[in-house]
Amino acid sequence: MFCYQCEQTAGGTGCTKVGVCGKNEDLSSLQDTLILGVKGIAAYSFHARELGYYDEEIDSFMEEALFATLTNVDFDMDRHLELLLKCGAMNLKAMELLDKAHVERFGAPTPTQVSTGTKAGPGILVTGHDLLDLYELLKQTEGTGVNVYTHGEMLPAHAYPELKKFPHLVGNYGTAWQNQRSEFEEFPGAILGTTNCVLTPKDTYKDRMFTCGVAGLPGVTHIKNRDFTPVIEKAKSLPPLPEKEGKTITTGFHHTAVLGLADKIISLVKAGKIRHFFLVGGCDGAKKGRSYYTEFVQKVPRDCVVLTLGCGKYRFNYLDLGEIEGIPRLLDMGQCNNAYSAIQVALALAQAFSCSVNELPLSLVLSWFEQKAVAILLTLFHLGVRNIRIGPSAPAFISPNVLKILQDKFNLQLITTPEEDLKAILG
Helix, strand or coil: CEECCCCEECCCCCCCCCCCCCCCHHHHHHHHHHHHHHHHHHHHHHHHHHCCCCCHHHHHHHHHHHHHCCCCCCCCHHHHHHHHHHHHHHHHHHHHHHHHHHHHHHCCCCCEEEECCECCECEEEEECCCHHHHHHHHHHHCCCCCEEEEEHHHHHHHHCHHHHCCCCEEEECCCCHHHHHHHHHHCCCEEEECCCCCCCCCCCCHHHEEEECCCCCCCCEEECCCCCHHHHHHHHHCCCECCECCCEEEECCCHHHHHCCHHHHHHHHHCCCCCEEEEEEECCCCCHHHHHHHHHHHHCCCCEEEEECCHHHHHCCCCCCCEECCEECEEECCCHHHHHHHHHHHHHHHHHCCCCHHHCCEEEEEECCCHHHHHHHHHHHHCCCCCCEEECCCCCCCCHHHHHHHHHHHCCEECCCHHHHHHHHHC
C-alpha cells in the first residue's frame, strides 16, 4: 500500500508517518471494522428502500462513516471507536426499519412448520434475503404448476402471512450458503439467487441458475425489473422434482410471537423451570470449528431455551429439543436482520424482571462471517451488551490491540469448547 505523506510503501523502511495507509495497524483495524459495518447497514437499508422505507439519519451516517475512512482525514483512535458504536446505533435503526417494512408489507411472522421434502412437479429454488423478490416470483408462478422452495436465509419467508398464503410455496430445500455447490447440483429445477451469499456455480447447473437485484454471477442470466419469465420457463423445461417426504422444521418466532408468550415464559423462569436462555446463531461458514455450535446446542441442559437466527441455525435447526410446558426449546427468530427481534425480546424481559439486559439469564454465542454479522455485533456493543462469545475464531480484521479494547470494555470472548463455555456460563 502507498503512503501519500511519505511517498513510500506504507510501513516500509522509508515510511515515517504513523496512521497513514495502514501504517497504524490498530487504526486500520478500526477503519476496516467500520467499513464492514457500513456494508451491513447498506444491505438492510437497501431491502427496506426496495419496499418504500428509508431513513435520512441512516443515509447521513453512511456518508460520515465512509468520509472518516479517507486518507489523511482522522487518525484519532477514540473518535473511531465512537464511530463504531454509532455504526451499531444506525444498524439498529436499519434493522428496525426493515422489520417494519417486512411486517407492514407481508404481515407479522407466526410460528410455521416447513417441510424439507419435495413435491412432484417443476420447481424453483430461491436463495438469499430479499422477500420482495420471492413475493414477485410467487405471484408470477401462480397457476403455472411450478412449485417454489426456499434455501438458506429465505427459510423464514414461510412464516409471513402474505407469503405463506401461496400454496405453491411448498418447502425448504438445503441448508446454509456454503453448501450451495452440492445442494444446487442435486436440485433438478431452476435456481434464483436474490442477494449476497451466492457462490460461483458449477458448470453442472450454471445454465439453470439466475440472479436478480444486486446479485450477479459470471455466465449466469441476470433478471431485470423482477420479470421472472426466463426462470419460470426454465423450470418448466427441466425434469420435474419427485414426490419426496422430508423432515419438518419450524420458523417464525418473531418478537411479536415470542412476546405473546411472555407471561408464560416469565412464570416459568420465576418457577425455576426455565433456567437460562441462549442466543446461538449468526452467519455460517465452512470451517470445521463451526461444529462447535451443533455440539453446544446438543449439550444445552433441558431446562434451557435456545433462540436462533441467521443461517447459523442450520447447524442445529433439525434437532428436536422438545418443549418446556408448551414453550419450544428451540425458537427460530428468522433472518440475520431479525436480530432486531431478539433485541426486543431481551429488552422486554429485562423490563419485566426490572433488571438490565446484562443481568438476564441470557447468553449470546454467535458465529460471525460477513458484513451483516459485524454490523449486528456493533449494535450489541452500542446497547452495552457484555459477555458475548464469538467464533469460531477472532475476525482477521480485528488487531490484537483492538480485540483487547473490546474484551476490556465489553468482555467479548472467543469460544473454547462447548463443555467449558457452558460450565462458565451456568456455573
